[in-house]
Amino acid sequence: MLKAGRSQEEIRQHNLGALLRHVHLGGPLSRTELADRMGLNRSTIMGLTGELTAAGLVREELPKDTGRAGRPSLVVRPESDRVYVIAFDVRVDRLVAARVGLGGTVLDRREAIRPRAGADLDDVVGTLAGFARQMYREARPDAVCVGVGAAYCGMIRPGDGMVRFGPNMGWVDQAFGTELGLRLGLGLPVSVGNEAHLGALAEHERGVGVGFQNLVYLHGDVGVGGGIIVGGKLLDGDGGYGCELGHMMVNPYNGRPCGCGSHGCLEAEVGEQALIDAAGRSSELTGRDGVRAVVDAAGRGDVAAVEALRRIGDWLGIGVANLINLFNPGLVIFGGMLREVYQGSAAQVHSRVEANVLVISRERVRLRTSALGDDATLTGAAELAFSEVLANPLEALAHGAGRIGAGRAHPAPR
Ligand SMILES: [Zn+2]
Numbered sequence: 001m002l003k004a005g006r007s008q009e010e011i012r013q014h015n016l017g018a019l020l021r022h023v024h025l026g027g028p029l030s031r032t033e034l035a036d037r038m039g040l041n042r043s044t045i046m047g048l049t050g051e052l053t054a055a056g057l058v059r060e061e062l063p064k065d066t067g068r069a070g071r072p073s074l075v076v077r078p079e080s081d082r083v084y085v086i087a088f089d090v091r092v093d094r095l096v097a098a099r100v101g102l103g104g105t106v107l108d109r110r111e112a113i114r115p116r117a118g119a120d121l122d123d124v125v126g127t128l129a130g131f132a133r134q135m136y137r138e139a140r141p142d143a144v145c146v147g148v149g150a151a152y153c154g155m156i157r158p159g160d161g162m163v164r165f166g167p168n169m170g171w172v173d174q175a176f177g178t179e180l181g182l183r184l185g186l187g188l189p190v191s192v193g194n195e196a197h198l199g200a201l202a203e204h205e206r207g208v209g210v211g212f213q214n215l216v217y218l219h220g221d222v223g224v225g226g227g228i229i230v231g232g233k234l235l236d237g238d239g240g241y242g243c244e245l246g247h248m249m250v251n252p253y254n255g256r257p258c259g260c261g262s263h264g265c266l267e268a269e270v271g272e273q274a275l276i277d278a279a280g281r282s283s284e285l286t287g288r289d290g291v292r293a294v295v296d297a298a299g300r301g302d303v304a305a306v307e308a309l310r311r312i313g314d315w316l317g318i319g320v321a322n323l324i325n326l327f328n329p330g331l332v333i334f335g336g337m338l339r340e341v342y343q344g345s346a347a348q349v350h351s352r353v354e355a356n357v358l359v360i361s362r363e364r365v366r367l368r369t370s371a372l373g374d375d376a377t378l379t380g381a382a383e384l385a386f387s388e389v390l391a392n393p394l395e396a397l398a399h400g401a402g403r404i405g406a407g408r409a410h411p412a413p414r
Pocket of ligand 1: 246247258259260261262263267268
């Protein structure tokens with residue numbers, strides 16, 4: 001879009017990024033479709049795709065038989081195998097790493113399951129860097145890494161990826177982003193985000209939230225986190241620590257203790273341990289398996305499990321009702337283990353929404369489970385890593401690790 005006061009060069013840079021974003025998120029698109037979506041004429045689109053093709057970011061092909069007469073419009077595809085990011089997901093019980101191509105294709109993936117306690121910074125960074133080393137070596141020789149992103153289950157300082165507080169891993173002020181960047185040795189900064197913030201972004205860009213400009217994402221793991229998209233943008237707060245929906249107070253007088261030190265937070269009342277305890281199954285399975293066992297038992301009519309889900313669903317509904325009244329979202333998404341909890345307690349959640357949300361505020365809201373499932377946070381980390389190349393494609397490519405057409409310009413990760 002043309003705006004007064006911007007130079008031709010700025011407009012060109014903006015349009016290059018916008019075009020790349022369209023094919024990155026929308027898949028292969030014809031020049032005609034791009035012209036329509038971007039509101040530009042076809043000769044401008046041809047110039048932009050020419051530059052992106054020359055840089056090796058996209059390629060143009062004749063479409064498969066269109067069934068129509070006349071000269072077909074060339075299809076623009078992202079160069080998924082050549083341009084990629086490395087994405088990490090640090091969860092309490094597992095570490096995930098993936099090499100993700102432009103366009104969002106997962107090209108390679110590694111995962112380590114871990115015990116829940118005792119992982120220190122050095123362990124985590126060492127494991128992740130090892131995975132990155134393997135994946136980097138297996139990329140084709142002319143491929144280029146244009147970014148590194150990581151999702152972490154805690155409160156993250158945006159500038160440098162410092163973990164300020166990761167209660168479920170026992171981390172306080174750990175220099176995660178900086179240490180991981182050093183250990184990788186790619187010469188690229190590591191962008192780190194809170195897992196639920198990134199889950200919200202991923203669902204908004206690639207999941208059930210596509211097309212919604214205002215949505216709330218609730219993510220359950222050991223704890224409960226959240227991300228809120230307002231007007232198409234993540235609500236991050238003054239220091240980047242916003243949307244700690246898990247610590248919204250719902251039960252101040254008789255609440256269960258929370259990992260944050262308070263009592264009666266949403267996380268304490270609807271988290272996995274709350275459900276397992278409510279079902280009287282504390283001595284059996286724990287974690288995600290424990291949650292699934294309760295939901296399955298409720299499906300078979302087990303009275304204690306049904307009652308536990310009803311109770312947890314009531315607390316979840318109270319939290320959701322508050323969020324709908326506050327933010328008037330078009331969509332509320334349940335991700336992580338809250339997918340299972342919501343599926344087992346939807347009636348209770350809906351009845352709280354009916355009872356406690358202003359009629360006008362709930363006229364259009366939909367409640368849905370995550371479309372990306374357990375990969376929502378990893379997908380969000382990949383999107384975070386792509387943000388630089390989508391904002392400024394040619395410059396980001398020039399700074400990438402490994403150069404297209406020039407072999408590996410940087411050493412592999414140590
Ligand atoms: Zn709390």
